[in-house]
Amino acid sequence: MTSHPAGQCCIVGVKHEGEAAGEIKKINDVRTYFSYPSDKSTHNAVLILTDILGVDFINVQLIADQFAANGYFTVVPDLFNGNPVPANQENFDVPKWIQTEMPHPPAVDPVIANTIKELRGTYGAKKIGGVGYCFGGKYVARHLKEGSLDVGYTAHPSFVSKEELEGIKGPLSISAAETDQIFPAEKRRETEDILEKLKVPYQLNLFSDVSHGFAVRADLSVKPAKFAKEQAFYQAVAWFDEYIKNV
Template identity: 30%
Template sequence: MADNDIATRAPESDAQEKPAEAAAVQSVFPGDTPAQAGPSMGDHCTTDRPAPTGEKPSGDVSKLGGVDCYITKPSDYPHSPSKLLLLLTGGTGYKSANNQLQADKYASEGYLVVMPDQFDNDPAPNSVDMAEVQADTSWLESIKLKTAEGIKSFMIDMWLARHTPEKVLPLLHKVVEGAKEEFADAVASGGGIYGVGYCFGAKYIVILAGEQPDTVAWGQTQPKDEEQGSAKKAPVLKAGAIAHATMLTKEDLEGVKSPVYIAAVKDDPLCSEDEVLTPGRRAMENNKVEHEIQVFSGVPHGFAVLGDYDDAKIKQSQAQAFGQMLGWIQSH
């Protein structure tokens, strides 16, 4: 594929994102190394692009398992069979028009899409818009801007500290159980649940595609008898596809059991090739897990999330990533 590096297929190769100079921060996820933590979240994870002109979301908001969800369905559902797709967003959350339009695109391809409020009505703080900063900014204004950037970074770090796996995973399980009951026909039609995730949500699609300990990360109690070990939960997802993950760790990839497609950005500081993707790929190869990792170059982190861009290459890559992610879940 033009301009993109594709890392083999089932077992596959590595991937990454767009360069950006940023100091490493301490991860809010226990067990992450500083190298894995890297910059915590970028502007593309927390701020929407302008929505495509003239497009309006067509789904509705309702509750599943007591959690608000944006739910969008194929136009001919329930008269024609549909498959259930769990869509997890970046920090902008389920109320974002772009995220809702993204869900609608999958619905138009025959999926009943459930996009939950995985942040419990607490989406990421909006990033400070630096686009209008002029080259002749005064010294005082520069100080103010740097202060604003520092505050933004602090707010995002505090937000991440509120949304750890211990908080997010139990919420997602409520949604999944609610969806299994409410849309049993779609689950049966697809032979399980499919998942796609972007930025923050990508990590959780990977976790739900894995065999995970039935412990505190799932909102449950750590077993007292360590010799017995902890029970394992089978993968929630039949197959998953993600784009430009943030906060992903090699341990997340080591646990994967279901087929996974990863769209990454070359030299992405938010998803290290050396510390996350390469060891994760090797683990999936050793575990004989079907996977594909595709690297997109010359695009920013967040490029695959629906939004209006002037750059033709970004538009092309966005469409290509959607096609690859859709194709992956369709083929599984």
């Protein structure tokens, strides 16, 4: 594994204030959050693959709206079939959820493949960037291939196997936290060693003074956390601008 499985740190964080600007619709019976850029263009798209808190967590909807504000038609499918992990529930047993209820690739991959098919078909997307937070990072790696995702970005990924990372075929950008038991220093270095051997552009930014989940669930009242969260988002936008809009 180039990152460890999810743990309790994956459900802890601060719920952000704001009102989502997008809407929930369905793609092949899968609830999906849609957010459009101001010109309603769908040619440049972003597919957000969430952490285990799922599509209804307001933070990820606000992030989708931010990508839309930067010119990207953005969608967020429900990868958990209505059964995500609750945020900040003190006694919730994450390892048990992983063993008994967490969806695995045979269930998740078709949702992503069908969403991408819909984006390219019905919505005419020419280029699609994949954003993976925690759990979603695994699936950015799995789908960063010809005919699927064109460009990838992930923050504090979990569950990513060595083979999945070795199999990517497009540019990948990573935001990492200084304190992260899921993606610790040795896993970052293993990731760097793998990426160095691949013939794709890559980037790995390490942010101090933050922990796992910061790109989605940071405490915005803490200045270093707010800075890191915002910079991680700008990192993703700059990456997509370079490899989607400027191609």
